[in-house]
Amino acid sequence: MEEKLVEFANLLRQNGLRVSVAEVLDAFAASDLTGLGERDIFRSALRSTMVKRANEVPIFDELFDLYFSGLGEVIKQAGQGVQDALSMSDEEFQQFLEQMKEMLEKHGKELSELAKALLNNNNGQLEKMLQQAARDARLGNIERTIEESYFARALARELGLDRLERELEEFRDQLDKSQHGARARMEEFLQRRLQALQDIIRRYVRIEREKRDLKTRESDRLQQLSEKSFLYLTPQEIEKMNEAIARLAQRLKNIISVRKRLAKKGRFDIKKTLRTNLVYGGVPFKLRFDRRKKEKPQVVILCDVSDSVRNVSRFMLQFVYSLQDLYSKVRSFIFVAEIGEITEHFRDNDIKDALDIALRGDLINVYAHSNFGYAFRTFVQDFIGAVNKKTTVIVLGDGRNNYNLPHDWCLREIKGRAKQLIWLNPESKNTWGFGDSEMERYGPHCDMVEECRNLNQLYHVIDRLVPR
Amino acid sequence: MFSSIEDVIEQFAKFNYIASRRIATVIYLASALKKPVLVEGPAGVGKTDLGKVLADVVSNPLIRLQCYEGLDESKALYEWEYAKQLLYTQILKDKIGEVLHGARGLAQAVERIASEDEVFFSDKFILPRPLLRAIRSEQPCVLLIDEIDKADAEFEAFLLELLSDFQVTVPELGTLKAHHLPLVILTSNNAREMSDALKRRCLHLYIDFPDKEQELRIIRTKIPDVSDKLAEQVVNVIHALRKLDLKKIPGISESLDWVKALTLLNVKTLDETLVNETLDTIMKYEGDVRKAQEELKDYVEKSRARRGGGTAIPGGSSDKDFLN
Numbered sequence: 001m002e003e004k005l006v007e008f009a010n011l012l013r014q015n016g017l018r019v020s021v022a023e024v025l026d027a028f029a030a031s032d033l034t035g036l037g038e039r040d041i042f043r044s045a046l047r048s049t050m051v052k053r054a055n056e057v058p059i060f061d062e063l064f065d066l067y068f069s070g071l072g073e074v075i076k077q078a079g080q081g082v083q084d085a086l087s088m089s090d091e092e093f094q095q096f097l098e099q100m101k102e103m104l105e106k107h108g109k110e111l112s113e114l115a116k117a118l119l120n121n122n123n124g125q126l127e128k129m130l131q132q133a134a135r136d137a138r139l140g141n142i143e144r145t146i147e148e149s150y151f152a153r154a155l156a157r158e159l160g161l162d163r164l165e166r167e168l169e170e171f172r173d174q175l176d177k178s179q180h181g182a183r184a185r186m187e188e189f190l191q192r193r194l195q196a197l198q199d200i201i202r203r204y205v206r207i208e209r210e211k212r213d214l215k216t217r218e219s220d221r222l223q224q225l226s227e228k229s230f231l232y233l234t235p236q237e238i239e240k241m242n243e244a245i246a247r248l249a250q251r252l253k254n255i256i257s258v259r260k261r262l263a264k265k266g267r268f269d270i271k272k273t274l275r276t277n278l279v280y281g282g283v284p285f286k287l288r289f290d291r292r293k294k295e296k297p298q299v300v301i302l303c304d305v306s307d308s309v310r311n312v313s314r315f316m317l318q319f320v321y322s323l324q325d326l327y328s329k330v331r332s333f334i335f336v337a338e339i340g341e342i343t344e345h346f347r348d349n350d351i352k353d354a355l356d357i358a359l360r361g362d363l364i365n366v367y368a369h370s371n372f373g374y375a376f377r378t379f380v381q382d383f384i385g386a387v388n389k390k391t392t393v394i395v396l397g398d399g400r401n402n403y404n405l406p407h408d409w410c411l412r413e414i415k416g417r418a419k420q421l422i423w424l425n426p427e428s429k430n431t432w433g434f435g436d437s438e439m440e441r442y443g444p445h446c447d448m449v450e451e452c453r454n455l456n457q458l459y460h461v462i463d464r465l466v467p468r
Numbered sequence: 469m470f471s472s473i474e475d476v477i478e479q480f481a482k483f484n485y486i487a488s489r490r491i492a493t494v495i496y497l498a499s500a501l502k503k504p505v506l507v508e509g510p511a512g513v514g515k516t517d518l519g520k521v522l523a524d525v526v527s528n529p530l531i532r533l534q535c536y537e538g539l540d541e542s543k544a545l546y547e548w549e550y551a552k553q554l555l556y557t558q559i560l561k562d563k564i565g566e567v568l569h570g571a572r573g574l575a576q577a578v579e580r581i582a583s584e585d586e587v588f589f590s591d592k593f594i595l596p597r598p599l600l601r602a603i604r605s606e607q608p609c610v611l612l613i614d615e616i617d618k619a620d621a622e623f624e625a626f627l628l629e630l631l632s633d634f635q636v637t638v639p640e641l642g643t644l645k646a647h648h649l650p651l652v653i654l655t656s657n658n659a660r661e662m663s664d665a666l667k668r669r670c671l672h673l674y675i676d677f678p679d680k681e682q683e684l685r686i687i688r689t690k691i692p693d694v695s696d697k698l699a700e701q702v703v704n705v706i707h708a709l710r711k712l713d714l715k716k717i718p719g720i721s722e723s724l725d726w727v728k729a730l731t732l733l734n735v736k737t738l739d740e741t742l743v744n745e746t747l748d749t750i751m752k753y754e755g756d757v758r759k760a761q762e763e764l765k766d767y768v769e770k771s772r773a774r775r776g777g778g779t780a781i782p783g784g785s786s787d788k789d790f791l792n
Contacts, residue, residue: 020668030497030671034473041473044493052667054508054658054674250660279551349755 001036002028005046008067011211012050015059019050026050039068066211071130074203075123078196085192086185097121100189114160115167118193130204133158142209152205159201168194241455245315248459249322266290297419298329298390302379304397305334305359306370312426312452314355316396319462321346321354331386337371338364339378372401372438376410387417396424396452399432399439406438411445421445424452424461469499469526485514485521486678486686494673495522504631504652506616506667509675511657512719518675519612519653526651529605532612533598535619541626545636546600549593556588589640600644603636608648616666617659624666631669678720680707686720691727701738702727706750708767714756722750740768 009024026049034045043064051060065073083093100119104111117125134140137154156162168190272288301320303313317332331343340363345354359366387393393414415421423446425432425439432439443449452458470476476492487495495518498505507515523530533544557564567584571577596604602611616624630636634646654670656662678686680703687699706723718726729749735742743764751757 018664020664022668026501026503026671029501033497033500034493040489041493044490045497047490048494048497048505048671048673052506052664052670052672053661057674253660281554285550 001031005031008046008063009050011063011067012060014212015063017051017056017059023050023052042068063211066207071127071204071207072123074200074207075126075130078200079121079123081199082189082192082196086188096185096189100186103186111167111171112160112163114164115171118164118197119190126200129159130155130200134204134208139205139208142205143212145209148202148205148209151208152202155201155205156198161197161201164197165194241315242318244455245319246322248455249319297327297392298388299327299331300386300391300393300418301330301332302339302375302393302395302397303332303334304336304370304372304395305366306336306368306397308400309396309398309426310359312424312458313396314359315455315458316394316424316452317346317355317358319458328390333379333383334358334364335372335375335379336364336366337368337374339375339383340364341383369402370397370400371404372397372399372442373405373407373410376414377407380410380413384413384417387414389417389419391418393418393421394424395422395442395446396426398425398427398437399423399442400436401438403436406441408438408441408445411442415445415447420447422447422461423449424458425449426453427451428453470496472496479525480521481689483521483524484689485517486682486689487518488678488682491518491673491675494671498671499526499651501671502649504654504670505673506654506656506662506670507673507675508656508658510677510717510719512721513675513677514720515655515675516612516614519610519614519655522651522653523610523612526608526610528607528651529609530612531598531602531605531609531650532614534614535616535623537618537620539619539623542597544597544599544623544626546597546638547595548589549595553588553593556593586640591641594638594641599630600636600638602650603630603634603644603646605650606647609650611650611652613652613654615657616654617656617662621663624663628665628669631666677710677717680704683707683720683723687724687727690724691731694727694731695736697737698730698735699727702730705738705743705764705767708763709750709760712759712763714751714759715753716751716756718750726750740764 005027006024009019009027012019027046030045030049031042034041036042043061046064047057047060051057083090086093086096088096097120104116104119111119113125114129116122117129133155136158137151139151139155142148142151172187172190267290269288269290273284273286274282276286276288277284299320301317303317305313313334320327320330320332330346331341332346333339333341342354342358342363345357349357361367395411411421423439423442427437429451431437432443439449450457450461452461470479473489473492473496476496477487477489480487480492480495494505497503507518509515519532520530564581567580568577571580594600598611602609613627616627631652634649635643637643677683683703683706684699687694687703688696702723706718706726710717726746726749729746730738730742733746744761747757747760751760
């Protein structure tokens, strides 16, 4: 059993779970206590000792099912399948199996172990033999889907499937001579049983492959996702992205709380020190310092929500708003040609709904052609009050102005009032300035111009907005 | 302590705590392996209660440490009572004079005082905080470290020695080892991820919202005089609400509060107006209340349609007897 647990732990590790040796030892002790009798209890015992993160539980459950019952379940199902195909009730099937057993004792003395196990419906024996064959065929090395048929053949060979076919053939010939009544049914049973075995082999191989494949499905996924360009995300990936953003936001929060604590203490505070040390008769045992006040930044975000960059804007807003408490004030605007403020949507709704409302098009015409110049001019006219010395202004857009007037003086105006002006562009850097891209005009007015094509880049930008 | 998993379930049931098999398994393992349990899960599913009830079940005292940001050793483990020490030196001035009597030179005086200094760093002047109390407890105890995620990461690291060896080192007194290994329950609301080191030392238990049947059982055990119909309706509504995207999803404690409030109002069955009036007991945000009301409208209509004309949640005042 211990061997099996170690192997299971390895499997968990292969799938991205961190299982330490100490935890495996705990699992030994726990499974000793609970025993293996009840599956659910055994599962809880392993789960509480080996899996320590709630989000890893689904992976664990899946692997547990694959590992601890995968094969047994498949064999059982196959047996049931044969019974259903012969359309027999449980009782009839049981009777039929007894008949079969008699037949085997009469005629099948020299049959191989495999044939006996198969025809007797001896699932345990069958499972053992399959496992042995799997070891001989090195099934543990399987990695890819294309290898399935190769390993299925190898497994069949190790199991001795061709010999089995011959044996069953001979056995059927014997049937012909002896019995007549149930002959047709027997023949069908043999046929189905053989098919079932082939089916079992195929599914067994697939299970083994899936065990090793889970990791590519789950744990690497988020990693890859944060590298993938926003432009090419599928709807499912956008769903996943929310999770990734939440995780990154949490990480950033943690980092920032550490930074805050490590921040230098301020000046010696006489008042506080005296008060604290009154307990010690005025002897200054404990010194007290000012906390240097950290200025929380104010952020104004201008998001281009035209078709081409809508996704990026969505994630940007989502990211910033999941970190809202890090800033003293966040105001957000969206524009295509017209510009509108959506700050209050975020106040009343949760982030996802607010975004949907914002992008629905009630506020501004989202189907217009991009006109950065017009949007900036309107912003300067109507909302310039939102920008002051403490404000960081972030513009998110591709700078493709459809050859309209760029009005880049507006950016100069904004920069003059703001603490800093940052431009994030979801296009790759070498396309800037070509065609109707006005980046070369807008760029010089900004303190920072960054390419922002995937989640990692977004993360770094937002990290820089936070005071150190 | 517990002879089997069934035993755990039974004993917990005596104290009105319905433990699922998974919870029972972990508690059983924890008591047998002497390992701390880290309990995670959404708010209001009975994480803290688990610790409290465990103390009742094994009839040992419960020592509780509530974590918060800025919690440090002196609040969690021990502190010297400076004020008391100071007071004593003042009062004992004469005695100190006696000790110092005839000492020649400063060096000798210091020598003499030094030989007496354990008087001042003794048990008398130590102020034990929850962790030290748990370790020095004469009888076995249950230590509940609540909301560990609220404490800083440093404190978590500090807990490691305690959790793996059940001993602490006080420089003036030496290393103190627990007389009895306490049963330790740590709870976390997952405000932040716990460190791997801590998780490795603990058994992990994730408590999720219970299924309908189990929640019904919990309500019936905790509030025995609730009518079956009301309990069932409440559970149905709460389960429907949990599917919504709410800021604060109602937990078991909320459904219990609700049932309590409703029984207090002497309600036998729910209806729409009643739900709207009492929704504040389970919803803690204005936005949530609005969302819930919308959902409930649908829900009521659906169940009416299903049962053919309003027997599920009957409208009209005939069915409630508010003030009888």
